[in-house]
Amino acid sequence: MSQLAAAIEGILTLFTWPVIAWMVGGVLVGIVAGALPGIGAGLGMAIILPLTLPLDPISGLVFLIGVYSGAMYGGSISAILINTPGTGGSAATTLDGYPMSRLGLAKNATAISVTASVIGGSVGLLTLLVLLPVLIEVILAFQSPEYFMVAMVGLALIPIVAQGSLFKGLLSGALGLLIATVGIAPMRFQSRYTFDSLALDNGISYIAALIGLFAIAEMIRLSTESGGIAQTGVDARSGSVRDGIKTALSKPITMIKSAYIGMAVGAIPGGGSTIANFVAYSESVRAAKNPDPEFGKGNPTGVVATEASNNGSIGGSILPTIAFGIPGSAATAVLLAGLLLHGLRPGPSLFGADAHITYAMLLSVLVGNVVILIVGLTLVTRASLITKLSSETIIPIVITLAVLGGISFRNNWIDIATIVVLGLIGYVMIRNDYSVIAFVLGIILGPIAEENLIRSLQISDGSFVIFLTRPLSLLLVVAFVFILCVPLLAARRE
Amino acid sequence: MGLLHRITSVAVSLKPYEEYFLSGLFLIVGSYAYIEAQSWGFAAGTWPRLTAGIVIVLSTLVFLQRYLPESLRSLIADGDTMFSRRQKEAASRNKADTDSKEQQRDDDGVSAAVMTAMFTVVYAVAGYLIGFLWATPLFIFAYSRWNEAEFSTPVALAAVGFGIAYGFVGVLGVPIDGGILTEVVLS
Numbered sequence: 001m002s003q004l005a006a007a008i009e010g011i012l013t014l015f016t017w018p019v020i021a022w023m024v025g026g027v028l029v030g031i032v033a034g035a036l037p038g039i040g041a042g043l044g045m046a047i048i049l050p051l052t053l054p055l056d057p058i059s060g061l062v063f064l065i066g067v068y069s070g071a072m073y074g075g076s077i078s079a080i081l082i083n084t085p086g087t088g089g090s091a092a093t094t095l096d097g098y099p100m101s102r103l104g105l106a107k108n109a110t111a112i113s114v115t116a117s118v119i120g121g122s123v124g125l126l127t128l129l130v131l132l133p134v135l136i137e138v139i140l141a142f143q144s145p146e147y148f149m150v151a152m153v154g155l156a157l158i159p160i161v162a163q164g165s166l167f168k169g170l171l172s173g174a175l176g177l178l179i180a181t182v183g184i185a186p187m188r189f190q191s192r193y194t195f196d197s198l199a200l201d202n203g204i205s206y207i208a209a210l211i212g213l214f215a216i217a218e219m220i221r222l223s224t225e226s227g228g229i230a231q232t233g234v235d236a237r238s239g240s241v242r243d244g245i246k247t248a249l250s251k252p253i254t255m256i257k258s259a260y261i262g263m264a265v266g267a268i269p270g271g272g273s274t275i276a277n278f279v280a281y282s283e284s285v286r287a288a289k290n291p292d293p294e295f296g297k298g299n300p301t302g303v304v305a306t307e308a309s310n311n312g313s314i315g316g317s318i319l320p321t322i323a324f325g326i327p328g329s330a331a332t333a334v335l336l337a338g339l340l341l342h343g344l345r346p347g348p349s350l351f352g353a354d355a356h357i358t359y360a361m362l363l364s365v366l367v368g369n370v371v372i373l374i375v376g377l378t379l380v381t382r383a384s385l386i387t388k389l390s391s392e393t394i395i396p397i398v399i400t401l402a403v404l405g406g407i408s409f410r411n412n413w414i415d416i417a418t419i420v421v422l423g424l425i426g427y428v429m430i431r432n433d434y435s436v437i438a439f440v441l442g443i444i445l446g447p448i449a450e451e452n453l454i455r456s457l458q459i460s461d462g463s464f465v466i467f468l469t470r471p472l473s474l475l476l477v478v479a480f481v482f483i484l485c486v487p488l489l490a491a492r493r494e
Numbered sequence: 495m496g497l498l499h500r501i502t503s504v505a506v507s508l509k510p511y512e513e514y515f516l517s518g519l520f521l522i523v524g525s526y527a528y529i530e531a532q533s534w535g536f537a538a539g540t541w542p543r544l545t546a547g548i549v550i551v552l553s554t555l556v557f558l559q560r561y562l563p564e565s566l567r568s569l570i571a572d573g574d575t576m577f578s579r580r581q582k583e584a585a586s587r588n589k590a591d592t593d594s595k596e597q598q599r600d601d602d603g604v605s606a607a608v609m610t611a612m613f614t615v616v617y618a619v620a621g622y623l624i625g626f627l628w629a630t631p632l633f634i635f636a637y638s639r640w641n642e643a644e645f646s647t648p649v650a651l652a653a654v655g656f657g658i659a660y661g662f663v664g665v666l667g668v669p670i671d672g673g674i675l676t677e678v679v680l681s
Contacts (some may be wrong), residue, residue, distance in 0.1 A: 006585045051666075064531070066606075074535060084610055096528075108638065156674045165568075165569070166569065167552055167555055167556060167569065167570045168556060168570070169547070170552055171520065171548075171549065171552035171553055171556060174545055174548040174549045174552060175523075175524075175549055177541075178523070178527055178542065178545040178546055178549055181527075181542045181545065185534075185537065185538035187537050187538075188535065188537045188538040190534055190535070190537075190538035192530075192531070192534065192538065192542060193527065193530060193542075194678070216614060219610060219614075220607050220610045220611055221607070222616075223607055223609070223610040224606050235645040263666075342571055344506075375654040383601065392532060392643060393638075393647075395610065395637070396613075396633065396634040396637040396638060396655070397634070397650065397654065397655065397658075399613075399614055399617065399633075399661070400630050400634060400655050401658065402623065403617065403618065403626065404626060404630070404658065404670065407621075407668060407670060408625065408662055408666055408668040411668065411669065412497070412618065413622065416618050416621070416622070417618075419618075420614055420615055420618045423611075423614065424611055424615075425516075426660040427607065428515075428516055428606060429511055429516065431512065431517055432512055432513055434516070447544075449541075450541040453540070453541060453677070454537055454540065454541065457536075457540070458537075462536065481541065
């Protein structure tokens with residue numbers, strides 16, 4: 001199938017019933033999840049993931065991407081109105097968004113946010129679609145040794161770009177890889193770490209692990225935060241939507257530059273929207289000459305930069321997820337789990353026989369932006385109601401959804417135990433600066449990495465030299481060693 | 495309440511040792527996994543031995559970090575990575591405004607975390623015993639009441655919870671309407 005035919009089939013698939021309805025529904029759910037502090041894209045998608053099981057693969061994946069895209073925008077609502085980012089990707093939006101609300105410009109700020117989100121997200125996606133034919137050639141050149149090394153590079157990158165220490169990040173990733181070995185070995189009939197329990201033969205469910213580490217750990221953390229999340233006295237009806245749109249459109253360079261920053265940072269495993277929006281904000285501060293008002297005191301450019309970058313990161317983080325199985329963020333880690341759940345393996349097939357699914361997923365972000373634009377500009381003053389929910393209300397409901405979602409996937413009590421145990425351990429890990437995302441990635445990437453390692457070693461009669469004799473693989477080995485050495489070199493320089 | 499107070503006190507007193515507890519736990523898990531994997535063949539045992547070996551080395555380094563040379567210790571303990579400095583710089587612009595929001599109740603926070611964790615464990619066990627259809631509203635009601643919500647709020651939330659659980663039974667067909675105890679009683 002040619003790429004053009006795949007793109008056309010992707011468009012046609014997206015606009016069939018009920019796929020389009022799931023996409024719209026996903027965006028709406030995502031906006032609500034994103035606006036609820038403590039929920040956000042990753043957790044929202046993790047809770048919803050098991051519920052997509054009865055859907056066909058395209059509907060399920062389009063729904064998940066809708067949630068992802070909607071949550072990226074939704075996070076700005078609470079960031080602007082109550083100074084509490086709904087998602088990490090909107091953390092920098094509070095810096096100028098909330099001061100704008102306090103200046104009586106809440107509508108302006110939210111209109112800037114929706115305009116920048118939609119344009120930033122669309123710029124990122126369109127660029128990705130233009131580059132895709134070239135990228136596909138590279139992806140199709142990958143074989144087992146390269147896939148194994150890409151997984152290793154991905155795991156090595158995470159603790160460097162994400163917050164936390166290098167050693168603890170690597171330890172988290174290695175633990176995830178080890179946990180993924182529980183159950184029957186992939187290429188031999190050998191039970192591993194099952195304690196003679198049949199329930200463990202199918203291994204630890206990565207979905208249960210995701211739910212435990214993201215949902216339960218996050219809810220325990222949320223319960224420790226003081227005070228309510230609303231009641232700041234900001235009137236969501238103050239200001240002008242039209243002026244907000246005009247302000248956003250008057251800053252095209254900031255918007256496009258921030259979208260590309262988001263795309264580039266989002267493509268780095270472990271980078272994601274949280275880092276992207278801080279980098280874009282820093283860049284807008286650096287580039288500004290005599291800002292009025294000052295940054296941090298309600299400068300609209302700050303909102304434009306952060307919101308264009310977090311939605312711009314969507315395209316960047318989706319590509320490594322579907323091409324190599326390496327997610328750029330917690331949300332794309334869940335998306336990867338969604339691909340596996342629906343029987344799709346990241347890699348060449350998603351750019352060959354199943355390319356129409358890839359195009360349908362990517363185009364759903366573009367179409368989803370239209371939904372965001374309509375909802376953002378028409379319902380935004382009502383959206384402030386979402387932020388009035390207290391954490392005491394959110395916590396038991398989310399724990400319920402998480403546990404019920406976990407049991408509904410395989411009806412296996414091991415999954416409930418996994419959710420609870422990893423939820424508790426995940427909370428203590430977060431408190432002690434361990435990277436939970438690295439842990440999750442280890443669990444998800446483990447089987448892929450093991451299978452490709454064993455297959456590579458079988459090809460080479462057990463020799464690890466195979467990773468050095470193939471040019472692409474050698475390049476990845478060099479990248480892997482370099483990445484591991486970067487923090488050591490930086491520490492030495494300091 | 496006495497038991498809760500005691501559990502919270504123990505949790506607070508153990509806080510400084512969390513780092514040792516975690517790295518020690520990971521070291522034990524890694525060591526067990528490595529020893530167990532010794533008896534497996536090449537195809538089934540190579541990967542577990544490799545990952546368990548990495549876990550042993552890294553968890554030993556984290557466990558013994560206080561006794562390592564300063565340069566290595568700071569590398570293990572510090573959180574400054576490629577982008578974190580830029581994040582901190584940007585966030586510090588608005589630090590005065592956000593500080594009050596980000597402050598956490600230390601000991602109260604531990605108490606809330608311990609209670610939320612305990613509620614979650616009890617909820618899972620109750621679901622196993624009587625089924626999640628019935629355990630869900632009980633859990634939500636109890637959790638909300640513990641948070642000192644007015645009586646009507648926990649009742650409304652419990653009803654929402656029951657509706658969600660009923661949806662899993664009715665729409666998705668998940669068998670959560672009974673547990674081990676109800677099976678014994680009914681049979």
